[in-house]
Amino acid sequence: MTAAAKLKTWYWIHKWSSLVCTLFLLVICLTGLPLVFHEEIEHWLDDGKPYATVPEGAAPADLDLIVDKARAMYPKEVIDFVFMDDEEPQVLVGMAPSYDADPDLAHYIKFDAHTGELLKDGRTVSQDKLTFMGMMLALHVDWFTGLPGELFLGLMALLFVVAIVSGVVLYGPFMKKLPFGTVRAERSRRLKWLDLHNLLGIVTLVWAGVVGVTGVINELATPLFGLWQATEVAQIIAPYKDDKPPAMPSSVQGAADAAGKAVPGRTVISMNFPGNRFATPHHYMVWTRGSTPLTSHLFTPVLIDAGTGEVTTIAHPPWYLTALELSRPLHFGDYGGMPLKILWTLLDLLTIVVLASGLYLWVARRRANDARIAAMARSPVAALEAGAPS
Amino acid sequence: MSARAPFLKVWGVPGLLGLLTAFGLLAALLGTGVWHGLSWLSLSIPILVAARYWIAPRK
Numbered sequence: 001m002t003a004a005a006k007l008k009t010w011y012w013i014h015k016w017s018s019l020v021c022t023l024f025l026l027v028i029c030l031t032g033l034p035l036v037f038h039e040e041i042e043h044w045l046d047d048g049k050p051y052a053t054v055p056e057g058a059a060p061a062d063l064d065l066i067v068d069k070a071r072a073m074y075p076k077e078v079i080d081f082v083f084m085d086d087e088e089p090q091v092l093v094g095m096a097p098s099y100d101a102d103p104d105l106a107h108y109i110k111f112d113a114h115t116g117e118l119l120k121d122g123r124t125v126s127q128d129k130l131t132f133m134g135m136m137l138a139l140h141v142d143w144f145t146g147l148p149g150e151l152f153l154g155l156m157a158l159l160f161v162v163a164i165v166s167g168v169v170l171y172g173p174f175m176k177k178l179p180f181g182t183v184r185a186e187r188s189r190r191l192k193w194l195d196l197h198n199l200l201g202i203v204t205l206v207w208a209g210v211v212g213v214t215g216v217i218n219e220l221a222t223p224l225f226g227l228w229q230a231t232e233v234a235q236i237i238a239p240y241k242d243d244k245p246p247a248m249p250s251s252v253q254g255a256a257d258a259a260g261k262a263v264p265g266r267t268v269i270s271m272n273f274p275g276n277r278f279a280t281p282h283h284y285m286v287w288t289r290g291s292t293p294l295t296s297h298l299f300t301p302v303l304i305d306a307g308t309g310e311v312t313t314i315a316h317p318p319w320y321l322t323a324l325e326l327s328r329p330l331h332f333g334d335y336g337g338m339p340l341k342i343l344w345t346l347l348d349l350l351t352i353v354v355l356a357s358g359l360y361l362w363v364a365r366r367r368a369n370d371a372r373i374a375a376m377a378r379s380p381v382a383a384l385e386a387g388a389p390s
Numbered sequence: 391m392s393a394r395a396p397f398l399k400v401w402g403v404p405g406l407l408g409l410l411t412a413f414g415l416l417a418a419l420l421g422t423g424v425w426h427g428l429s430w431l432s433l434s435i436p437i438l439v440a441a442r443y444w445i446a447p448r449k
Contacts, residue, residue: 179399181439182447182448183443183447199440199443199444205404205411210415293418293420293422326419336419336429340418340433343414343437
């Protein structure tokens with residue numbers, strides 16, 4: 001291919017990958033703005049009871065006690081998970097009408113981690129989706145449609161990555177004769193915005209690339225997790241295939257303690273209950289995390305036999321789950337304090353300008369072409385002298 | 391003029407800003423304390439560069 005033909009091909013790739021994804025990406029960037037601050041906003045909107053004041057180093061409440069309280073509140077329901085926050089003294093107990101019920105009917109109850117006192121009886125997932133933050137999340141992730149929406153927006157994010165790569169290829173020839181940072185503001189509005197599109201695009205390149213790629217990976221969470229369950233987890237539970245799941249699972253606190261002992265130096269963060277789709281019918285799946293900045297994002301699951309209360313095995317999540325776990329902080333920007341969140345917001349705003357200017361350039365270019373064609377129709381010779389439409 | 395000069399002229403600043411961004415993203419992920427500070431600093435630079443040329447363009 002000649003250089004000109006190559007350039008045309010890359011231009012075509014850039015134009016179409018951007019055009020298809022831009023409107024979705026604009027929604028994703030806009031809804032991403034409040035989502036960066038979801039912790040702060042949720043904290044601010046929280047209407048639950050405040051945490052008990054306890055002396056430094058106070059012992060946490062027994063998990064069995066907390067889970068029994070939750071069971072007593074909804075005796076006909078099942079326990080999905082227990083989540084022990086290490087940022088705040090809270091224990092969340094997730095419940096659902098049954099293990100194969102519509103995930104929208106799930107809900108959680110918040111307890112004080114020290115006293116075991118009930119702090120808040122939370123909304124169901126479907127009610128949560130109608131709150132402001134719930135809507136922001138749905139528009140960001142799946143448009144209220146679950147897996148199909150996740151895969152579709154994942155595809156849009158992939159097109160965004162293609163647009164970034166092709167945009168970088170085009171940046172070279174466009175900037176060959178111009179010093180970095182040139183914005184030709186006087187000649188025409190289109191030229192000014194072309195230069196700004198190139199400038200802001202190249203400046204945000206690595207950030208947008210990382211957030212784009214990790215966005216694709218996050219949208220693949222459901223199939224990636226399913227793949228792991230169908231491979232490593234399926235092997236672990238193969239010996240149980242003739243057993244009946246325990247009627248009443250073993251002690252919750254016992255399972256958490258056993259898991260903590262099995263992986264010294266790691267902290268138990270949450271546990272999925274036997275029967276829940278993230279556990280197995282026979283096991284608690286206890287998630288532990290490391291203590292360094294990096295390993296605090298990497299989870300090691302420990303499977304606890306819910307009949308005996310003993311450790312069955314420490315699982316070794318494959319590389320694609322590690323990639324998924326690292327894709328969360330790198331996408332959310334929640335791993336470097338408030339200044340990082342503010343930087344995330346500014347880079348997001350710059351990306352919105354890149355998207356909007358790209359859309360404007362496409363419209364303006366079409367308009368310019370239409371005008372040239374109209375001029376040609378009026379006076380073919382003059383138009384030819386002025387140059388044919390590109 | 392050598393063949394390298396135009397390449398650096400086009401890609402020098404974008405390459406540097408890209409490296410700063412990558413460093414900033416990883417520093418906060420791998421470290422705490424001073425690494426968070428370095429992360430904030432290095433991620434601010436591309437934003438400041440964008441603002442500088444947007445507000446006062448090079449003609």
